[in-house]
Amino acid sequence: MSRLRAEGLTLAYDNRVVAEDLGVSVPDGSFTVIVGPNACGKSTLLKAFARVLRPTSGAVYLDGQVIAGYRAKEVARRLGLLPQTSIAPGGITVGDLVARGRYPHQGLLRQWSTEDEAVVAEVLRRTGVHDLAGRLVDELSGGQRQRVWLAMVLAQRAKLLLLDEPTTFLDIAHQIEVLDLCAELHERDGYTLVAVLHDLNQACRYATHMVALRPGGVIAAEGHPSDIVTAELVEDVFGLRCRVVDDPETGTPMVVPLARTRRTVGNPAAADQVVSTLDR
Ligand SMILES: Nc1ncnc2c1ncn2[C@@H]1O[C@H](COP(=O)(O)OP(=O)(O)OP(=O)(O)O)[C@@H](O)[C@H]1O
Numbered sequence: 470m471s472r473l474r475a476e477g478l479t480l481a482y483d484n485r486v487v488a489e490d491l492g493v494s495v496p497d498g499s500f501t502v503i504v505g506p507n508a509c510g511k512s513t514l515l516k517a518f519a520r521v522l523r524p525t526s527g528a529v530y531l532d533g534q535v536i537a538g539y540r541a542k543e544v545a546r547r548l549g550l551l552p553q554t555s556i557a558p559g560g561i562t563v564g565d566l567v568a569r570g571r572y573p574h575q576g577l578l579r580q581w582s583t584e585d586e587a588v589v590a591e592v593l594r595r596t597g598v599h600d601l602a603g604r605l606v607d608e609l610s611g612g613q614r615q616r617v618w619l620a621m622v623l624a625q626r627a628k629l630l631l632l633d634e635p636t637t638f639l640d641i642a643h644q645i646e647v648l649d650l651c652a653e654l655h656e657r658d659g660y661t662l663v664a665v666l667h668d669l670n671q672a673c674r675y676a677t678h679m680v681a682l683r684p685g686g687v688i689a690a691e692g693h694p695s696d697i698v699t700a701e702l703v704e705d706v707f708g709l710r711c712r713v714v715d716d717p718e719t720g721t722p723m724v725v726p727l728a729r730t731r732r733t734v735g736n737p738a739a740a741d742q743v744v745s746t747l748d749r
């Protein structure tokens with residue numbers, strides 16, 4: 470069973486077709502990671518999954534029903550989207566923006582509650598931005614802003630999250646922090662996550678299920694990273710020649726691009742040694 474799946478999707482902007490007859494099932498409880506080159510259709514697929522983009526043909530099914538049939542708030546209670554780029558309303562504070570994530574839980578008879586307050590405080594803390602609550606979103610750094618948007622999506626409390634490049638703008642320590650938070654949401658809190666990531670080594674470490682998209686929105690491979698990530702796949706999907714070795718820390722596949730030249734200035738002897746190891 471899959472809470473979220475797409476069947477026979479054709480995705481297009483006006484006449485520009487991005488993908489045709491695409492079928493993707495997100496395994497329940499998985500940390501699914503979508504990888505693929507720029508412009509292959511990753512964000513477009515997430516938009517279709519979140520009902521932001523209507524497919525030209527085919528359908529997305531959420532909890533067994535065609536997603537187009539739900540009311541907007543109902544979709545937002547079940548599924549959250551962190552888009553690749555978002556623009557905050559001018560002059561809004563971090564606290565107020567994150568509070569907007571509670572919108573799907575409010576209605577005419579149910580206004581702001583202590584539960585909303587507690588959820589906002591918790592997600593601000595979990596994303597490490599609690600001390601920014603009173604600041605204007607416009608005045609934050611790119612990395613701070615990225616974590617604030619993540620907090621807003623988490624405030625929705627939807628157990629299915631679509632995250633489009635959640636680590637962009639983040640320094641390496643904050644990238645790992647956000648990915649660890651995602652892993653915790655998935656392992657401890659039972660979330661199903663679908664993330665687009667560009668760092669293949671991070672994708673291999675965190676994904677329980679990987680979907681590799683080729684240009685033209687075609688699935689080149691899907692499965693556990695250890696079962697699908699090979700030098701052939703990376704060359705096929707990205708046109709990059711590489712070696713795939715075991716990540717010394719986790720044993721998951723680690724992609725090492727082939728060196729451009731065989732010698733480096735500085736320490737040619739060491740460079741030769743590296744090349745000969747790689748040549749084996
Ligand atoms: N709003 C739009 N209108 C027209 N064409 C679009 C629009 N958004 C994306 N496209 C086109 O659709 C194709 C797929 O774009 P998409 O944003 O899905 O790529 P992506 O795989 O997410 O790339 P990236 O890694 O750069 O984020 C690209 O050719 C892009 O130019």
Ligand SMILES: [Mg+2]
Binds near residue numbers: 511
């Ligand atoms: Mg994108």
